[in-house]
Amino acid sequence: LLAIADTTCQKSARFSARPTPVSVSGTDVPDMESFLTNRVRKAVFPVGGLGTRFLPVTKAVPKEMLPVVDKPLIQYAVEEALAAGIEEIIFVTGRGKAAIEDFFDHSFELRQVLGERGKDAELHTIDIPVLEPGRIAYTRQQDPLGLGHAVWCARELVGNEPFAVLLADDLVMADTPCLKQMVDVFDETGGNVVAVQDVPREHTNRYGILDVASDDGRLAEIKGLVEKPDPADAPSTLSIIGRYILLPEVFGYLSERKKGAGGEIQLTDSMARMIGEAPFHGLRFEGTRFDCGDKAGFFEANVAFALARTELHDQIHSVIQKYAADESC
Numbered sequence: 001l002l003a004i005a006d007t008t009c010q011k012s013a014r015f016s017a018r019p020t021p022v023s024v025s026g027t028d029v030p031d032m033e034s035f036l037t038n039r040v041r042k043a044v045f046p047v048g049g050l051g052t053r054f055l056p057v058t059k060a061v062p063k064e065m066l067p068v069v070d071k072p073l074i075q076y077a078v079e080e081a082l083a084a085g086i087e088e089i090i091f092v093t094g095r096g097k098a099a100i101e102d103f104f105d106h107s108f109e110l111r112q113v114l115g116e117r118g119k120d121a122e123l124h125t126i127d128i129p130v131l132e133p134g135r136i137a138y139t140r141q142q143d144p145l146g147l148g149h150a151v152w153c154a155r156e157l158v159g160n161e162p163f164a165v166l167l168a169d170d171l172v173m174a175d176t177p178c179l180k181q182m183v184d185v186f187d188e189t190g191g192n193v194v195a196v197q198d199v200p201r202e203h204t205n206r207y208g209i210l211d212v213a214s215d216d217g218r219l220a221e222i223k224g225l226v227e228k229p230d231p232a233d234a235p236s237t238l239s240i241i242g243r244y245i246l247l248p249e250v251f252g253y254l255s256e257r258k259k260g261a262g263g264e265i266q267l268t269d270s271m272a273r274m275i276g277e278a279p280f281h282g283l284r285f286e287g288t289r290f291d292c293g294d295k296a297g298f299f300e301a302n303v304a305f306a307l308a309r310t311e312l313h314d315q316i317h318s319v320i321q322k323y324a325a326d327e328s329c
């Protein structure tokens, strides 16, 4: 009987987001096991990349610690995850990334100095990223073999349940956090969900691109995925951004460690192999995405987030006007 119950749970975890009701004395109540496996409770943050596009600064500072206005990219991503109901944070780090661990820990000296000087606002700011002990776990990707490999490194910490993946260098400005929009879709459809946006056709060779089976303008049902296709071969212009909700079955494919585009173990290659096994949707999220892995995108994010801050808006606006008016720029 136990074996049968177990199989039912795994099946429902694979194909549905909803808890399976079980009958106890004639009353339907949710099975607690399937509650655990059907909610998106964990988020993986791959931060093991080399950040070569931002050398030389990334020689000593992780790309994910670069600030947009005054907060590091990784803090925006973690806050987005928490706002989507994520309970456990998993960082996949690498050599030279210790600053990320320090950032999410207490800084006793700084707390003491700020306390002595009565700087309460600043004290609050440095305490925000510190979560309850046990809610953040770290694992290390010894070699940066690609995003797919980084996600695979988190397999033991994720276990057998759906999970989110957030790439901190994709920063999203949105009224409803992007991952929350995706979790809401997952609760309806189950399966894999990725955030997508249209890109100019000449840029398809920079992204994972969808082959679309059906599309209602908001949700696209996916029948194929291609990593960085040439514009002429791209099946659409809908590109995946760095937000994913994935079923744990992806780890089985990732464990084969097959290399894809650029000689790296690509996450999209393993995701593509799950098509047909479970629902797979692309969500055109509401909001603006900034590609902060790229210098121009990172700069634009700084402008947009600074303009959105009431205390900075006027000052930044006049700086932009000054340079816009200067024809020698």
Ligand code: UTP
Pocket (backbone or CB within 6 Å): 046, 047, 048, 049, 050, 051, 052, 053, 054, 063, 064, 092, 141, 143, 144, 145, 146, 147, 149, 150, 167, 168, 169, 293
């Ligand atoms: P990117 O390809 O944008 O990051 O990966 P990168 O390799 O660090 O940067 P460039 O291209 O050399 O400038 C997206 C995310 O995946 C992580 C990165 O840290 C980044 O957050 N990543 C990438 C890993 O964790 N491990 C890898 O092997 C590759």
